[in-house]
Structures are given as C-alpha cells and as structure tokens.
Amino acid sequence: MYKIVFMRHGESTWNLENRFTGWTDVDLTEKGVKEAKTAGRLLREAGFTFDLAYTSVLKRAIRTLWLAMDEMDMMWLPVKNDWRLNERHYGALQGLDKGETAAKFGDEQVLVWRRSYDTPPPALEENDPRTSFSDPRYAGLDKAQIPLTECLKDTVARVMPAWDEEIAPAIRAGKKILISAHGNSLRAVIKMLDNISDTDIVGLNIPNGTPLVYELDENLKPIRHYYLGDQEAIAAAMAAVANQGKAK
Ligand code: 3PG
Numbered sequence: 001m002y003k004i005v006f007m008r009h010g011e012s013t014w015n016l017e018n019r020f021t022g023w024t025d026v027d028l029t030e031k032g033v034k035e036a037k038t039a040g041r042l043l044r045e046a047g048f049t050f051d052l053a054y055t056s057v058l059k060r061a062i063r064t065l066w067l068a069m070d071e072m073d074m075m076w077l078p079v080k081n082d083w084r085l086n087e088r089h090y091g092a093l094q095g096l097d098k099g100e101t102a103a104k105f106g107d108e109q110v111l112v113w114r115r116s117y118d119t120p121p122p123a124l125e126e127n128d129p130r131t132s133f134s135d136p137r138y139a140g141l142d143k144a145q146i147p148l149t150e151c152l153k154d155t156v157a158r159v160m161p162a163w164d165e166e167i168a169p170a171i172r173a174g175k176k177i178l179i180s181a182h183g184n185s186l187r188a189v190i191k192m193l194d195n196i197s198d199t200d201i202v203g204l205n206i207p208n209g210t211p212l213v214y215e216l217d218e219n220l221k222p223i224r225h226y227y228l229g230d231q232e233a234i235a236a237a238m239a240a241v242a243n244q245g246k247a248k
Pocket of ligand 1: 090
C-alpha cells in the first residue's frame with residue numbers, strides 16, 4: 001500500500017479578500033502562515049516522513065510547503081516546482097470579488113464558473129496586463145500552454161501528465177510524497193484518482209492548509225482518504241469555501 005499527502009496552501013491574501021485568484025501570485029496571510037505550520041505539526045505528530053515534495057510555481061503553495069517542512073524539521077526535502085500544479089486559471093475573473101461577482105451575475109452563474117467541469121470563466125484578452133505571457137517563470141512554455149482561462153477539465157488536462165509522468169512513477173518507486181498545491185489543481189487530481197463524476201465534482205471543496213492523506217493500492221487506486229486535524233473545523237472550512245461564491 002502507498003500513501004501520498006496533499007495539502008492546499010494556507011489562507012492567501014486574496015482568500016481573505018474573497019477575490020478570484022487563479023494564477024495571480026499572492027502570498028499567505030498571517031492566518032495562512034499559522035495554518036501551514038499547523039499542517040506540518042499535524043504531519044509530524046502523526047509520524048509522517050517524506051522523500052520528495054512537489055509544489056506549483058506560485059508562492060502561496062511554495063511558502064506553505066516550506067513552513068510545513070520546517071515544522072517537520074525536513075527543510076532538506078527535495079522539492080520539485082511544477083507549473084502544471086498551479087491553481088486553475090480564473091480568466092477575466094482574476095482579481096474580482098467573488099461575492100460582488102455573485103451579486104452582479106447571480107449565485108448560479110458564479111457556481112458554474114467556480115465549479116462546473118467544462119464551462120470556463122470568461123477568458124482574458126491577449127493584451128490584458130494580467131496574462132502570464134511575459135512572466136519569466138513560464139518562459140520555457142509554448143504560448144499555447146499558457147492559459148487565458150480554464151475550466152476544471154482544462155486543469156485536469158495539464159495536471160494529469162504531471163501525475164502520470166512524474167508523480168505516479170515516483171510513488172511506484174517507493175517515494176513518500178507530499179504535494180502542496182491549490183484548491184482546483186487538487187480537485188483535478190482527486191477527480192481522476194477517485195473517478196468522481198462531472199456532476200459530483202461540483203460539491204467537492206478543499207479547505208486551506210489541511211493535510212489530506214490518500215492511501216493507494218498497488219495500482220494507485222484509492223483505498224481510503226482522510227484529513228488530519230479537527231474534523232468539525234475541517235467540515236466548517238469546506239462549507240465556508242463553498243459559500244465564498246455567494247452574494248452576501
Ligand atoms: C482562487 O483561485 O480564487 C482560489 O484559490 C480557489 O477558488 P475557488 O474555490 O473559488 O475555485
């Protein structure tokens with residue numbers, strides 16, 4: 001049996017401000033820093049050890065990983081930064097207030113943009129200053145690989161090659177892996193691992209800064225999964241994520 005631990009980053013400044021974030025590179029809040037440290041402490045106390053960590057190229061996930069590694073006294077852990085683990089690109093919604101957007105377009109439309117499997121939010125224009133075309137961290141990519149918006153299906157299409165080519169072979173080779181990523185890039189991985197339908201994935205919300213342990217069989221099929229920490233607080237945090245896209 002194999003084990004892998006997923007972790008969404010701690011609260012970011014735009015989580016706090018309730019803005020659509022996507023590929024915008026915002027940092028953690030003080031609360032987010034605490035959540036990341038708590039995640040590391042919970043992993044340490046539960047006796048987890050790791051050989052390798054993966055994260056995105058966005059600082060909220062990277063810093064969450066660093067803080068958790070520090071808490072586990074594992075700053076030495078090899079880390080692979082992979083852009084394919086980035087948050088789902090939120091298109092022209094990036095920077096907008098989620099509640100205000102719901103007040104303007106309706107809760108249902110915002111739910112479609114946030115959670116539908118195959119309807120992307122409106123795309124950024126190519127000349128929008130929010131595009132990532134001139135960002136040096138994506139310099140090695142073809143322009144076509146840099147999104148202007150993404151639905152979850154698009155995110156699955158970029159995340160799964162990272163899983164199949166990098167992460168799954170490392171798990172099979174016996175490496176114990178910690179992944180620090182984002183709400184929707186993790187929903188993409190979990191959808192594929194647990195074979196969740198396009199309809200049911202709408203209801204999956206991932207709380208910030210909480211270790212999510214997956215136990216996998218020899219074919220990397222999930223046997224069971226569980227969050228570490230106070231289960232009531234975790235359920236409340238998941239419900240709060242679901243409610244972020246509603247008009248006040
Ligand atoms: C964002 O990109 O705004 C968040 O990290 C995830 O947002 P969501 O829960 O609204 O999809």
